[in-house]
Amino acid sequence: MPEGTEGKTVPHSKQPGSIGLVEKQFYTFCEPPHEMELASGAKLGPITLAYETYGQLNRDKSNAILILHALSGDAHAAGKYEESDKHPGWWDNNIGPGKAFDTDKYFVISSNVIGGCQGSTGPPSINPATGKEYGLSFPMITVHDMVRAQVHLIDHLGIGKLLAVTGGSMGGMQALRWAVSFPDRVIASIPIATTSKLSPQGIAFNEVGRVAIMADPNFHDGDYYGKTVPREGLALARMIGHITYLSDDSMHEKFGRKLRGKKSFGYNFNVDFEVESYLRYKGDTFVHRFDANSYLYITKAIDYFDLSLPHGSLVKAVEGTNTKFLIVSFKSDWLYPPYQAREIVKAMMINGIDVTYCEIDSRYGHDAFLLDEGEMSKIITNFLANVAESNGILEAAST
Amino acid sequence: MMAEGARIDHSVILDFIPAGTKVLDLGCGDGSLLVKLVRQKAVTGRGIEISEVGVRSCIAKGLTVMQGDIDKGLRDYPDNSFDYVVLNQTLQAVKKPDVVLSEILRVGKKGIVGFPNFAYWKMRFYLFSYGRMPKTEFLPFEWYDTPNIHFCSIVDFREYCAKNGVRIEKTVYLSTDRGGRVLRGVRPNLFAENAVYLLSAGR
The missing domain is CATH 3.40.50.1820 (Alpha/Beta hydrolase fold, catalytic domain)
Incomplete structure (x- = not known):
């Protein structure tokens, strides 16, 4: 400085x-x-x-x-x-x-x-x-x-x-x-x-994301504007996406098996590990800036792409x-x-x-x-x- | 894989290649030969280099280079797609020299191959006197950590060409003994440190 x-x-x-x-x-x-x-x-x-x-x-x-x-x-x-x-x-x-x-x-x-x-x-x-x-x-x-x-x-x-x-x-x-x-x-x-x-593996991950969105009870065939958005589905799709953007090495480096804000296991289904916290955070913040239908359309465009x-x-x-x-x-x-x-x-x-x-x-x-x-x-x-x-x-x- | 030194071999190769031709440099390293070919001979130059560091140096020099393994990479090139394919100081580092040599003369109308002569007198002396794998200024590697896995001598290479129908059009022998000059004398297999060949398919 x-x-x-x-x-x-x-x-x-x-x-x-x-x-x-x-x-x-x-x-x-x-x-x-x-x-x-x-x-x-x-x-x-x-x-x-x-x-x-x-x-x-x-x-x-x-x-x-x-x-x-x-x-x-x-x-x-x-x-x-x-x-x-x-x-x-x-x-x-x-x-x-x-x-x-x-x-x-x-x-x-x-x-x-x-x-x-x-x-x-x-x-x-x-x-x-x-x-x-x-x-x-x-x-x-x-x-x-x-x-x-x-x-x-x-x-x-x-x-x-x-x-x-x-x-x-x-x-x-x-x-x-x-x-x-x-x-x-x-x-x-x-x-x-x-x-x-895109490889079949890539299409597979995109499809899981889309199914997560469409399975959300708030999805209503994409007609959710002005109502509750399918946030759980979109957040889940984003969490899956983020796993595919990282590597085994980068996850080790970024999170390891570190626990999130605790010294021992919680013995419940709340967040224990840093990596869980990261994925949930990424999912939760994504729903504020992205539309679930857009996610469906764009991932499909990626799947269709063939040069x-x-x-x-x-x-x-x-x-x-x-x-x-x-x-x-x-x-x-x-x-x-x-x-x-x-x-x-x-x-x-x-x-x-x-x-x-x-x-x-x-x-x-x-x-x-x-x-x-x-x-x-x-x-x-x-x-x-x-x-x-x-x-x-x-x-x-x-x- | 030679340490940086006087690059008389580069001038020899530049002399072999006419201006404006299409050249593929295999194992182009940091692109120091290819950049001379592009700038001084206005060739359409392409390089293949296995190391990311080499590729990045080539890009910094404005060269077109592909990161790839020449032991695997040549089969995709159509026949005669280059006027010259150069393999300089890399023959000894490839896994299958015979396959690479025949691919050079399939992909290129002509091939240029330069390599260190393992029968050079200093090598012989080193092995004879010390009983150890020779190390020189240009080949400074330890036996257990060297990119060079297929050494040959000038006699070996000539024999390979004769057996495999490779025509030797020109040969230049180099020696560092007197300031890295072209060697004009007898017994190149003993006195040449490096040899550069201009080759074409014999049939």
Whole structure:
């Protein structure tokens, strides 16, 4: 801490590396009768996407990076809305001045997904046709649909070609889909801790989460708005999810068999162990910020994701993309294991695509992409510097 | 796997490779050879490296590199997908040198293989006089903790090529005895510390 500030709280916006205070923005498009046709054949419109931007778009609009979030993420990737916010955005450790996604150089856009519940059109939104929340009448969506909606947003921002698209987990699926389906719009793609298709094990965990929500007596076929929400089911789904984001090692390190606020077993079914307390806390806090129906829709979109479709094979699917890739996986990630990333790399290699692949030796499981230990950000910083340099982008400020 | 030193072998390899070609560097380490190829020869370069540290150094140099095991990784590459496949100072560290060598000449139109000559006189002297596994400035590892598991001599390598229909197009022998220069003399199997070969499939 600099001299003289000891004992005082430095406002978030003044901390080095912080993007400061940010604002959520909205863009609405596909107004009827120009609805978007979804992969399922259903139509959706109007569509609103919530998004945030950090940094400055340069004059020729060539320094834009699109950040894509995971299952429970949102558009709030960096900074704080108010100084008093407890936490900054979900990828604040990587977005900001001097960070991997350096807002002194790049114009960073973070987009929410359709089907979400954080400001974008999703099951909790009002269906203009009925004046009521969509609930389960919301059409099924896919990762491809999410990306197609984001294309509207990027058009709206006047950006022809994104310097990079990136995200972890489901965000990585979007980063892959962007590059494969819109190769002319993406110079570089950085899919992290992701897969071309979720394993049956992953689908199984998602299904248990969905069943937990739908089995909640307050679920009422998704028609619970204005009433008691299915909090037990959603909390349980989140608890299961959190187990899959950690690793055996990280659980040992984080909790061990430590007891929670007691010296001996309680000999009852209340919380004994730290790990139980952690999972319950994660479940309980999640229900305050997330919608159960959105959880159903988004997990289903993750399950449906298959990059090889509609081509039939991954090798064919990635054929013809000029995008430069940096694919990152984590050794201890058993939900999106490295072998799945290697399959994508292999298909790209066969096509002669410019793909760099790094397997980071982290112990933190799938969560590693959020918990920066420095290695990932360094790799991204260097990769982006190279992409920016070879595309003639040096300093946003100097334009 | 050689400790850092005078990289005369790099200049030899740079001389072997024409500008603008497509090159795959197997076991590219920190990318020090590949970056010279990309910058000085404008090659389209790709690297495969097993260590995360090596991969990170390559990324920092702006190289395209894949973290992977070359003992497993080459079968996915189509035939002749590179003009040159380089295996420099790595042959002795792979599990199956014969498989890797035949894959090099399947995936590449030409192969470049550089390795330390185990029959180099200092090695022979070390083994003869001390009766211990040789250690040198460039091969400083203990026998129980070395990445190098398949040493061979120049004679062994030539014999392998003859038996397996590998055509030796060019050979450069290197010695550190007089400042790491190219060796122009007799008995390379005794006096060369390193050998670099330009190879192609004989049939």
